[in-house]
Amino acid sequence: MSALRDATLCVLGCGNLGTAILQNLVDPAQEDLPFEKFIACVRSEKSQQALVEKFAPHQQKVTVYRGDNVKAVQASNVVILGADPADINTVLTQPGIRDALSDKLLISVVAGWTRQKLEATIYGSESTKENQAGRAWVVRTLPNIAAIASQGLTAIESENTEPQLPEEYLKLTTSIFDKVGRTVQIHPRLMNATTAVGGSTPAFFAVICDAMIDAAVAVGVPRDAAQTMIYQSMIGTATMLQSGIHPGVLKDQGTSPEGCTIGGLMVMEEGAVRGTLGRALREAVTIARLMETVDHVNDTRKE
Numbered sequence: 001m002s003a004l005r006d007a008t009l010c011v012l013g014c015g016n017l018g019t020a021i022l023q024n025l026v027d028p029a030q031e032d033l034p035f036e037k038f039i040a041c042v043r044s045e046k047s048q049q050a051l052v053e054k055f056a057p058h059q060q061k062v063t064v065y066r067g068d069n070v071k072a073v074q075a076s077n078v079v080i081l082g083a084d085p086a087d088i089n090t091v092l093t094q095p096g097i098r099d100a101l102s103d104k105l106l107i108s109v110v111a112g113w114t115r116q117k118l119e120a121t122i123y124g125s126e127s128t129k130e131n132q133a134g135r136a137w138v139v140r141t142l143p144n145i146a147a148i149a150s151q152g153l154t155a156i157e158s159e160n161t162e163p164q165l166p167e168e169y170l171k172l173t174t175s176i177f178d179k180v181g182r183t184v185q186i187h188p189r190l191m192n193a194t195t196a197v198g199g200s201t202p203a204f205f206a207v208i209c210d211a212m213i214d215a216a217v218a219v220g221v222p223r224d225a226a227q228t229m230i231y232q233s234m235i236g237t238a239t240m241l242q243s244g245i246h247p248g249v250l251k252d253q254g255t256s257p258e259g260c261t262i263g264g265l266m267v268m269e270e271g272a273v274r275g276t277l278g279r280a281l282r283e284a285v286t287i288a289r290l291m292e293t294v295d296h297v298n299d300t301r302k303e
Contacts, residue, residue, distance in 0.1 A: 010076035013083030112291035152181030196284035
C-alpha cells in the first residue's frame with residue numbers, strides 16, 4: 001500500500017479470532033501487506049502469557065501489551081478492534097483512545113456494532129464529510145470462526161457514501177482478510193443477515209456433522225472412522241458446490257431409484273429439515289438485528 005510502509009498493526013482485544021488473524025499475517029512472507037510490526041492487546045496475565053508463548057518464534061515482530069491499550073494504539077498505524085461486544089464501549093471511551101486513533105484505519109470485527117455506532121461511541125456523533133478530519137476511518141467487517149483454520153469467510157461493509165473510505169484502505173482491509181480465507185463486500189443493510197449467513201453457519205454445519213457421526217456409530221461404524229468419512233464428504237461436497245454445480249443437481253446425481261440415498265432424503269423431507277434449517281438461519285438473523293434494535297418484516301419474531 002502506497003500510503004503505509006513499515007507499518008504496525010494492532011489487534012485491540014486479541015482473543016481467538018484476533019489470534020487467528022495475527023497468526024496468518026505473521027507466519028508467511030506477506031509481500032502485499034505493509035506491516036513490519038504487530039501488537040496484540042489483552043486484559044489478563046494468562047492471555048498475555050499464552051500469546052507470548054504462541055508468538056515466541058516471532059518475538060522480534062510481535063509485542064503483547066496487557067492493560068495499555070492507549071500506548072498500543074499510539075504505536076500503531078492500523079487497528080483491528082476485536083474486543084468482546086460488551087466491552088467495546090469501555091475500550092473506545094477510555095481516556096486517550098480518541099486521540100490515539102486520529103487519522104488511522106480502525107477495522108472492527110465486532111458483531112452487533114455498526115460503523116455509525118462505533119463512530120458515535122468514540123466521537124459523540126457519526127462521521128460525515130464535514131467532520132471526518134482528525135477522526136479514524138472505521139471499517140466494519142464480520143469474519144467467521146473458520147478463520148482459525150485459514151478458511152474463514154469475511155464480509156466487509158462497503159457503500160458509496162460520504163465520507164468515502166479511501167480506496168487504499170478498502171484494499172488493505174481486503175488483503176488482510178484474504179489471508180484467513182475469502183472475502184465478500186456487503187452493503188450495510190445486509191450486514192446483520194451476513195452475521196448469521198456467514199457467522200452462524202459453521203456452528204450449524206458442526207451440529208449436522210455431529211448428528212451424522214452419532215448415527216454412524218449407532219449402526220456400527222467406529223467413531224474415528226465415522227468422523228473421517230463425514231468430514232471428508234463435507235469437504236468434497238463444498239468443493240463441488242464451489243466449482244459451480246447447483247445443490248439440486250448434486251443431490252440428483254447422488255440418488256438412484258429405490259436407493260439408500262433417496263430413502264434417507266425422504267426421511268429428511270418428512271422431518272422438515274429444510275424448513276427447520278431455514279428457520280434456524282432466520283432466527284439467527286433476527287437476533288443479529290435485535291442486537292442493533294433494527295426491526296424487519298421477515299424476522300421470525302414477527303410470526
